[in-house]
Amino acid sequence: MPDSPAFTIRTLETHADYFRAEAAQRVIWDVLDNTQVVPLHVLITAQTNGGLAAGAFDPADHMIGFLFGFLGRTDDGHLKHCSHLMGVLPDVRRSGVGEALKRFQREYVLAQGIDLITWTFDPLEGVNASLNIGKLRTIARAYYPNLYDEMADNLNTGIPTDRFEVEWWLNSPRVVTPTPRPLYADLIATGAQLINPALMGDRVVSPGALQAIPTNSRYVLIEVPASYQAIKKESMQLAQAWRFHTRVAFMSAFAAGYVVMDFISEAPRSETITRRNFYVLEKSAPSDQP
Numbered sequence: 001m002p003d004s005p006a007f008t009i010r011t012l013e014t015h016a017d018y019f020r021a022e023a024a025q026r027v028i029w030d031v032l033d034n035t036q037v038v039p040l041h042v043l044i045t046a047q048t049n050g051g052l053a054a055g056a057f058d059p060a061d062h063m064i065g066f067l068f069g070f071l072g073r074t075d076d077g078h079l080k081h082c083s084h085l086m087g088v089l090p091d092v093r094r095s096g097v098g099e100a101l102k103r104f105q106r107e108y109v110l111a112q113g114i115d116l117i118t119w120t121f122d123p124l125e126g127v128n129a130s131l132n133i134g135k136l137r138t139i140a141r142a143y144y145p146n147l148y149d150e151m152a153d154n155l156n157t158g159i160p161t162d163r164f165e166v167e168w169w170l171n172s173p174r175v176v177t178p179t180p181r182p183l184y185a186d187l188i189a190t191g192a193q194l195i196n197p198a199l200m201g202d203r204v205v206s207p208g209a210l211q212a213i214p215t216n217s218r219y220v221l222i223e224v225p226a227s228y229q230a231i232k233k234e235s236m237q238l239a240q241a242w243r244f245h246t247r248v249a250f251m252s253a254f255a256a257g258y259v260v261m262d263f264i265s266e267a268p269r270s271e272t273i274t275r276r277n278f279y280v281l282e283k284s285a286p287s288d289q290p
Contacts, residue, residue, distance in 0.1 A: 139259055
């Protein structure tokens, strides 16, 4: 994918590029404290030692997206690429820039002879889940409560920074030849269990009762709100409730041997709730291994 008529993806090459990457970070994440920005000297050092600092540039050569990662190893010594940051300017989001940056990253890392990229993201952010799990076909089997503690930006302020770690096995069949996402109704019909059906309100959804993790079901579904940022604007108390509710759900499911394999976002027949989001977890999934 990586390029389109509207933008070009390339590695950062000049000091001006790196300065623009610092500025882009402040806008993308609405940074309130400059110590939260990865500085030029770190980006250059990583880039010249096997890492990747790349940008998406519009026809006027303005940076509209940014990606940064570096080399790492798994617990068993497998070489991998750690994708630390990827973001897009607010006015060009949902236009394919983020996916193009990740596709560029995949080709870059494969050229190094590496077959695994990992990164973290907030499991309550549905747009990120749709890209990371639904489109890129990563998997998740690790959940870290409050991984980054308090962050000085307007996207994370006031909420524990819980994160999935996702694994992108670049040569796996699910990545190379992805299959269509399943439908919610089809999964339920085949015995999948929704363990936390949300409570539908007039304006927002609330966490429902959390059921026990089944021991004999191949699939379980975990529901998350369609717009977590909207819930935060409506009620920080409700946003925190969703955080702690889903923390228990995911950690319990992972402990029982389930792996996040897919993400569903569907529009229900409702005048007030326009979308519902579900993670699809599979137990002992044969395709979750490289």
